[in-house]
Amino acid sequence: MSESATKKILLSGSRPTGRQHLGNYVGALAQWLELQDECDCLFMIADWHALTNNYNDTSVLPENIRNQVIDWLAVGLDPAKATIFVQSAIKEHAELALLLGMFTPLGLVERSTSWKDAVVEQQNDELRTYGFLGYPVLQAADILIYQAHIVPVGKDQVEHIEKAQDLAQKVNVRYGEVFRVPQWRLGKSAVLLGNDGRKMSKSYGNCIYLSETPEEVWEKVRVMMTDPARVRKTDPGDPEKCLVWTYHKVFTPEERHAEIVENCTGAKWGCIQCKRVLDDALKAHFGPARERRAALEANPDQWKDVLTEGNKKARERAQATMEVVREKLHLFEDGK
Template identity: 35%
Template structure:
């Protein structure tokens, strides 16, 4: 997987690549968050119900499966991420993470004389910034102005003359009466935030309906040629509807406007068959994978360089995660070492 990430262009100089199990703070934060996360929050996750229904042959009646979204939340919160790049089907997981962070901050973000300390921190911003902060806070709290909240948060983050603790108080004071310990992240979606699997279901390795980045071209071609299409097209002469065909969603990414129009007209009039319709997708996917697979060869031939990247990333990740856990333990009264 790491080779795939490097091959698609992830720069280890800008992104930290690491192995989760090498950073035990993930598991510890997961455990601590599980003490305050209602069971019903985990049971309502759409993918939990969906996979229980579709993977009936597997025993999924375990906390490991039920609690996996909470572990994902810990993965995000341990680094205090502000944006999380996800697919559309994972937005619910990010929303769960926001709720978990909000609940944790509500329970443990309170401190003696919080409001007084927040007001003292406001004065440290200087008269002009303090006045603007108060106006924005009032606009958000009284009118629900989200733009005012975003502007106020940016204003606080830009302050150079106040401590990190005061920044957290001011950020928490914007939304209530608690200090922000675990910031609430937001989902970061791409223009194409959802891709179907080769069988029309959600794309997932669990459903065996994916194309691997280093898959052989012959295998890729075979998989795309056997993709499901519009059920209405039983015979070659039957007209279809691209909007009901998983292949069309691939055209949205891999085809230009001319080909899209060709597909729309040809499918609806039965002027083209499904195999013809899939050919541009085959060509587009193979063209995209070719340079990725070429770059991957270098890392396959130099496993030591990949291991070095991971080792360095694990150290960086653990250093960042340790800071968060130290703060979490402190507010929970668990500073036993």
């Protein structure tokens, strides 16, 4: 039995938002780097999902996909270990979503928190679409088509996996074992705020991007919010009230943490000195990623080759599931 056949199948993905920032890194990519050794991982660029709530301008998608894949590869996602693919390249997702739709009671999708928040509470008519209502069904198709054992999620996404479980069970009860019933696994992901202390978001202009140079990163670290009570160097600080400390906890080696706390609470060093320590830690942490990025930039087609290969592998697996689905559901197969 091959090694991948003994590993649990894991599906995860994200919408193509383009250049990845440190929030994306600690929220997902850092866990994916561990998971790619532990599981048979499929990492999906969910471009159809991007359309469910943002369909007016799709012109940015190609550039966003390119930048996202390059960032994934630069941080160390390894196509030799994991299958990296684009959702829209695997048309079988759409076929399965259509079929699962036949088994989906309206209540199942109308109960979605995202639907209730956007359409019912906020009366956002732009999102009163069939696509947005049905995106949990498309998500169920994404998962079930690979017979995934595990889907890593944040707490707010558990309900989506429960919908996929419901749909898998519904089909299995009526037509025999068609789908593996997936399980969710809560990620240990950390949340990192932007350098102004708000949620890290492109629209706030407060992101530190993985593709930025060390100089650009330093400029953002240099102006990062600190403990507001620490006005002068002689004022003792409280790391627990400081944004820089949240970054130290993620990126600065643990053996330096006591020194940082002591120098902050004892007003022994200034915040710029403390930020220099963080900057050094970031440089060390992302040094290998910068080297991989330089190699990717020297070979401009490499990211496309990775996707072509990943799409091929994903497609074969999706097609194998769909053959079973069509047979069990007694659907017409040309030539059979």
